[in-house]
Amino acid sequence: MxxxxxxxxxxxxxxxxxxxxxxxxxxxxxxxxxxxxxxxxxxxxxxxxxxxxxxxxxxxxxxxxxxxxxxxNTSEFIEIPEDWLRKNSEKFLSPEEMEKIKAFGNLDEIIERLKELMKEQKERHEGGGKWIGTGGTSPFGAYGYNPAGVRIGQESSRHRRAIKVWDKREFKNLRDDVELETRNMKMALRKLRVLSREGKKEELDLEKTITKTSKNGGVLDLEMVPAEKNTVKVLLFLDIGGSMDDHVELCSQLFSAAKFEFKHLDFFYFHNCLYENVWKNNIRRWEEKISTYDVLNTYNSDYKVFFIGDASMSPFEIVYANGSVEHYNTEPGSAWLKRIVEYFPYSVWLNPIAQNEWKETPSIELVSKLFNNRMYPLTLSGIEEAVAALKKKG
Amino acid sequence: MLFQGTENYIVSKDLSIAVNAAISLQKPLLIKGEPGTGKTLLAFEIAKALNKKIITWHVKSTTTAQQGLYEYDAVSRLRDSQLGSDKVNDIANYIKKGKLWEAFESNEQVILLIDEIDKADIEFPNDLLLELDKMEFYCYETGETIKAHIRPIIIITSNNEKELPDAFLRRCFFHYIVFPNRETLKEIVNVHYQSIEDKLVEKAMDIFYALRDKRNIKKKPSTSELIDWLKLLSVGKITGAELDKVLSGKSEIPFLGSLLKNEHDKKAVLGSY
Structure with a gap:
C-alpha cells in the first residue's frame, strides 16, 4: 500500500x-x-x-x-539513490556501438539535462538511452558509455572518460556511522584483544582454588580473580584526500569497525606521507594541526598502531626534505615514519591497493621497507595478517 | 486501553502514538532524548496510567545480558556441599532469577523498564535479541524454557553513549523525546505546581529559555531542572519583580546551582550577566 x-x-x-x-x-x-x-x-x-x-x-x-x-527540490537530492546505480546489469558495448554514440553535448548542457531528468525520473532505471541509471548509453549514470558522460555513483570508471564525478566529495571526514558489513572486520580486529585482569575480583580461579583446597586437607578454600577485560590500546593514522578518495568507503568501514571494537582508540589524519603535523578534523585541517612530536609524547609505546594509506606518491615525497606536495617540510617523510616505527614497535601499514600491484609503485616498496615489511592489504585476510603481526614487535 | 498521559505527566501526541503502537504490536519501545526530558519517568507513568506493575532493570557498565535472565551461583553451591546442606541436591536453589525472568513469569502483564541500555558493553543489546523477540529463553542448569505468559510492555531508554546495533533497533520501536516547546513546558509546570503565580512562571521561563539558548553552555538545563528551580523560587519567596531585575541584567539568577550543574557553565553565565 x-x-x-x-x-x-x-x-x-x-x-x-x-x-x-x-x-x-x-x-x-x-x-x-x-x-x-x-x-x-x-x-x-x-x-x-x-x-x-x-x-x-x-x-x-x-x-x-x-x-x-x-x-x-533537486539540490537536496544530490546524493542519488544507490539503488539506481547498482551494477546488476552491465551492458558491454562493442567498439562499433561506441562509434555510433555521439557525445551528447558540452558539460553545461549535460548538467542542465541531468537536473531536468532528476526531476522527471522517479524510479530506478537500467539500460536505455535517456534515463539516469546503470549500463545504458545516456550521458548520465555509471558503467555505461558516452564520451561526454557524467559519472554518478560508480566505484571505478569503466572507460575513464567521465567529465565530472558527482560522488566525489573532497576531504570529507570519514564517516564512522557506516555500520555496513563491518561485522567481519570487527571479528578480525577482535583478535587483537589483549585481555588482562584488573579491578574487582569476581571470577573463581579454579586452579588456585584446587591447589589451596588440597593444601587445606580437602576443606574448600576459594580463590577469586578479577574478570578479564580487553585493554588493548590502538592508534589509527589515516591517509586522506587525493588518491585515497577511491578508497574512502573501505577506510570508513575499517574506521567504524575499529571505533566499535576498541575502547582505547585514537586517530589522526595525514596526507600521502607522515610529516611533522597531523590533524583530527579534516574540515579544519589547516587550523587545528597537531604536532607529530606531541603524538609521540602523548601515547605509550605499547599502543598498537595502524597506518592506513595507499602509499602511492612520488618517492620524493618520502625521501627528501621539502618533498611534500602541500607544504615545506624540513625533514623528509621517511625520517618521521622511521621515528614512529621505532617508537611504536607494534605498528603496521594497511594498504587498500591490491597486493599484486604494489610492485608497480616504487613508493609502496619504500614505505613497506620503512615498516620492516609489515605492510598488508586492506582486505579481511590482510587485516587478519596485520593483527597477527601486531602480536610481535616489528 | 490507551495511554494518554497521566495527571502529572504530559504526553505529546507523537509519544502517545508510539507508546500505544508498541503496546498493541508487542514490541519494545526505545526512548531517546536529552537528559531530563522524562525518559525513565515515562515507564513509571505508563504503569500508573494502565495500573500495572513495573519491573525496573537499571543497566550499568558491568551489567551483562545474562544477569537479566538468571545467575547460577556455583560458588555457594560448592560451599554448601562442604557443609553438607540438603539444599545442594536441587540446582534450582542456586539459580537467581533476573529481571526478565521475573517479568516473563508474572501472571499479569507488567511493564519492564530497561534503563540506560547504552551504559553496558557493546555486545549487551545483541545478547538480548532473541529474548526480546520471542520473549523466551532457556535455562541450561535446570533445563527449562522460560516463556512469557503475557508479553510484558518493554520500555528501553538510552542516553546515546553508544550506538545500538541495527539488528537490535529493527526489533524496537523508536521515539526521540524532543525538548518541549514553551506551551507544553508550561503545561508540565502547571501539572506540578498549581499554586505558583503565572507571572512568576512566565518570567522564570524567559530566564530558563535564555539560558538554554546560550551557546557556551555544555549541559543545558532541562525540564527536571526547571521544576526543581521553580520549587526553590517559590520556597525562597522570590517575586516576579526580582526576576525582572535578572532579566534586565541587574542581578544574578537566584539558585543558579539548581539549573546549572557544573562550574564551567556557571562561570560562563555569571560572566555575561
Whole structure:
C-alpha cells in the first residue's frame, strides 16, 4: 500500500527493512493511525526510523511524498539513490556501438539535462538511452558509455572518460556511522584483544582454588580473580584526500569497525606521507594541526598502531626534505615514519591497493621497507595478517 | 486501553502514538532524548496510567545480558556441599532469577523498564535479541524454557553513549523525546505546581529559555531542572519583580546551582550577566 513511500525512504538511505514495513502494515491493520495523516506520520516514524539522525531526512521525505514527488527540490537530492546505480546489469558495448554514440553535448548542457531528468525520473532505471541509471548509453549514470558522460555513483570508471564525478566529495571526514558489513572486520580486529585482569575480583580461579583446597586437607578454600577485560590500546593514522578518495568507503568501514571494537582508540589524519603535523578534523585541517612530536609524547609505546594509506606518491615525497606536495617540510617523510616505527614497535601499514600491484609503485616498496615489511592489504585476510603481526614487535 | 498521559505527566501526541503502537504490536519501545526530558519517568507513568506493575532493570557498565535472565551461583553451591546442606541436591536453589525472568513469569502483564541500555558493553543489546523477540529463553542448569505468559510492555531508554546495533533497533520501536516547546513546558509546570503565580512562571521561563539558548553552555538545563528551580523560587519567596531585575541584567539568577550543574557553565553565565 505504501510501498512507494517505503522505497523512497530506502533509496534515500534511511535504513528501513522489509520487516519494519510489514510491522507498519500490521499497525495500520490494527487501526492505530486513525485514518489521519498526522497520526500516520507519527506511527510510521516510530516504526521506521530508529535513529534521531534520520529524523530530519524522514520529515523531508514524508513531506515530499505526501505533497507529490514533483515538488522535491533537486539540490537536496544530490546524493542519488544507490539503488539506481547498482551494477546488476552491465551492458558491454562493442567498439562499433561506441562509434555510433555521439557525445551528447558540452558539460553545461549535460548538467542542465541531468537536473531536468532528476526531476522527471522517479524510479530506478537500467539500460536505455535517456534515463539516469546503470549500463545504458545516456550521458548520465555509471558503467555505461558516452564520451561526454557524467559519472554518478560508480566505484571505478569503466572507460575513464567521465567529465565530472558527482560522488566525489573532497576531504570529507570519514564517516564512522557506516555500520555496513563491518561485522567481519570487527571479528578480525577482535583478535587483537589483549585481555588482562584488573579491578574487582569476581571470577573463581579454579586452579588456585584446587591447589589451596588440597593444601587445606580437602576443606574448600576459594580463590577469586578479577574478570578479564580487553585493554588493548590502538592508534589509527589515516591517509586522506587525493588518491585515497577511491578508497574512502573501505577506510570508513575499517574506521567504524575499529571505533566499535576498541575502547582505547585514537586517530589522526595525514596526507600521502607522515610529516611533522597531523590533524583530527579534516574540515579544519589547516587550523587545528597537531604536532607529530606531541603524538609521540602523548601515547605509550605499547599502543598498537595502524597506518592506513595507499602509499602511492612520488618517492620524493618520502625521501627528501621539502618533498611534500602541500607544504615545506624540513625533514623528509621517511625520517618521521622511521621515528614512529621505532617508537611504536607494534605498528603496521594497511594498504587498500591490491597486493599484486604494489610492485608497480616504487613508493609502496619504500614505505613497506620503512615498516620492516609489515605492510598488508586492506582486505579481511590482510587485516587478519596485520593483527597477527601486531602480536610481535616489528 | 490507551495511554494518554497521566495527571502529572504530559504526553505529546507523537509519544502517545508510539507508546500505544508498541503496546498493541508487542514490541519494545526505545526512548531517546536529552537528559531530563522524562525518559525513565515515562515507564513509571505508563504503569500508573494502565495500573500495572513495573519491573525496573537499571543497566550499568558491568551489567551483562545474562544477569537479566538468571545467575547460577556455583560458588555457594560448592560451599554448601562442604557443609553438607540438603539444599545442594536441587540446582534450582542456586539459580537467581533476573529481571526478565521475573517479568516473563508474572501472571499479569507488567511493564519492564530497561534503563540506560547504552551504559553496558557493546555486545549487551545483541545478547538480548532473541529474548526480546520471542520473549523466551532457556535455562541450561535446570533445563527449562522460560516463556512469557503475557508479553510484558518493554520500555528501553538510552542516553546515546553508544550506538545500538541495527539488528537490535529493527526489533524496537523508536521515539526521540524532543525538548518541549514553551506551551507544553508550561503545561508540565502547571501539572506540578498549581499554586505558583503565572507571572512568576512566565518570567522564570524567559530566564530558563535564555539560558538554554546560550551557546557556551555544555549541559543545558532541562525540564527536571526547571521544576526543581521553580520549587526553590517559590520556597525562597522570590517575586516576579526580582526576576525582572535578572532579566534586565541587574542581578544574578537566584539558585543558579539548581539549573546549572557544573562550574564551567556557571562561570560562563555569571560572566555575561
Amino acid at each position: 505504501f510501498i512507494d513511500f517505503f522505497l523512497l525512504l530506502k533509496n534515500n538511505k534511511i535504513p528501513v527493512t522489509l520487516q519494519e514495513y510489514l510491522t507498519l502494515l500490521e499497525a495500520l491493520d490494527k487501526n492505530l493511525a486513525e485514518y489521519n495523516v498526522e497520526s500516520f506520520y507519527f506511527l510510521s516514524r516510530t516504526i521506521l526510523v530508529k535513529n534521531e539522525k534520520y529524523l530530519d531526512l524522514f520529515d523531508q521525505l514524508f513531506a515530499a511524498y505526501f505533497k507529490g514527488i514533483e515538488t522535491i
